[in-house]
Amino acid sequence: MKVLVVGSGGREHALVWKLQQSPSVEKVYCAPGNAGIAQMAECAPIGVNDFAALIAFAKQEEIELTVIGPEDPLLAGIVDAFEEAGLKVFGPNRLAAMMEGSKKFAKDLMLKYGIPTGGYQSFTDYEQARAYVREQGAPIVIKADGLAAGKGVVVAMTLEEAEDALHSMMVEDTFAGAGARVVVEEYLTGEEMTILAFVDGETVIPMVPSQDHKPAFDDDKGPNTGGMGTYSPVPHMDAAIVQQAIDTIVLPTAKAMVQEGISFRGILYTGLMMTEQGPKVIEYNARFGDPETQVVLPRLASDLAEIFLAVAEGRLAEMEEVKWKDDAAVCVIMASEGYPGPYPKGRVITGLPEPTKDVIVFHAGTAEKDGQIVTNGGRVLGITALGSDLHEAKRKAYETIKGISFEGAHYRTDIAAKALRRAESRS
Structure with missing residues (x-):
């Protein structure tokens, strides 16, 4: 089948890369894409919120499945628009995407259904x-x-x-x-973890957990960003606490949405704080996280296109078991000077390696100019490496970074360090 991925970031590059590996996928398109995506898919210069042009393109190219990457078009109703046009699309509709679009909506849902989260009040x-x-x-x-x-x-x-x-x-x-409107929340203490899940109504297939690093600088210092790196698995979180999070939060959330008359169909991202009282929700997203996708999808052994199609057709419950590789994955983000504040664009990137079975550089904010790859965003590249364990994956990622450069590049040097320290203290 022909597949269209909507978006232009590192998450979408990872989606394109994984979908390319599916035996059932004949060709992958991306709109609008970026310089890295253009090396493995046909890119169309259509904005993510130009629904009419995207639908026309999907019909013209006989696209059999469209996958929505970013949150903005989901909240604006892109899934509703595609379905009304008779096209298959992967992602939650506008109402279901309110899980991410309104913190108040999400907190009120958790309060109503007894899903563990911090105390809060909202204000206008x-x-x-x-x-x-x-x-x-x-x-x-x-x-x-x-x-x-x-x-x-x-x-x-x-x-x-x-x-x-x-x-x-x-x-x-x-x-x-x-x-x-703001939501003022109780400050929760503990360690964060992310669980992504394929969701089709009350059918939930959790993915392997990961841990993101939001602050801009080492040792979790500096302003919050969209994410400076991530890793999977999270070995210092034992299987019992992960299962507890799935049983008390992820599954009840999907059920709560159905009970509210809103059947969620797509990716449910649950950001968790593992507190002394157990797992609690920090936030929900209605799509793949970025950069969590860059470490979760390389660990997926099953056919992603087939899973997406099953969700889009409302038959996820019929899917065979989704399988995962034992490999560990680490992703380190290389960002532009000044990020997450104002940053320059157009700086030439050199030293980009060819992808191997263990290392791939996902482009997040890049463009092509005069035959060169240049920076075009705050988060520029996601260097992802696989290894037999986190130590090996981290080493490969940082070794790869040494060969890549652009003026003003900055990145954290401690991605996955917390997990490795915990592992060492246990042994």
Whole structure:
């Protein structure tokens, strides 16, 4: 079959790369894609929110399945539009995507169905929000209710930070309307973990867990980003606690959506904090995480295209067991100078290696200019390596990075270090 992937980041490069490996896939297209994706798929210069042009392209090229990567078009109803046009599409519809599109919607759902999460209140009035924050004290978490490209969360360790965050979101409108409503949450302590799952109504197939690194700099310092690296598996989280998270959170969430009359069909991303009281939800996303996708999909042994098709056709329950490789995977993000703040574009990238069975460089923010690959985003590349264990995967990833360069590049040097330290302390 012919498959179209919608999006232009590292997640979409990973999706294209994995779909290319499916025996059932004849050709992969991507819209709009990037310089790396263009090396393995036919790219069409169509924006992710240009639904009419995407639908026309899918019909013209006789696309049999379209896979939606980013959150913006999901919230805008791209799945609804494709289905109305009689086209098969993978992803949740506009109503189901509210799991990510509104923090308040998600928190209210968890409260109603007893899904473990931190305490919270939501506000549209700045003075009321500030009074509540002062009453609660710090540390405290401030979240823009709407989409903010992974940057609308401030973990405030002081009251001053919390009030600055509220002012930025609600008064200065830093996130272009996404902070008109804020959710103020209890600060949870513990270690984070992500569980992605294929979901078709109440049918849930969890993927292998991963751990993201949001802060920009080593030792979890600096501002939050869209993610500076990730790894899988998460060996210091034992199987029992992972299963507990699936049983008490992931499965009940899918069931709750069905009970609300909203059948979720696509990828459910559950960001978890493993607290002393057990796993609790930090956030939901309605699509593959970026960069979690870059370590989870290389570990997938089953046919991704067949899974996507089963979900799109509402028959995931009939799928055979989804299988995973024992290999460990580490992804390190190389970012532009200044990221997650303002950053330059157009800097020439050199030293990009050819992909091997163990190492692939996923392009996140790149373009081609005058025959050269140049930077075109904040997160530029995701260097992903597989190994027999995390130590080997990490070594391969960082060895690969040494050969790649562009002016102002920065990356964290401690991706997966936490897991390796825990493993060493146990042995």
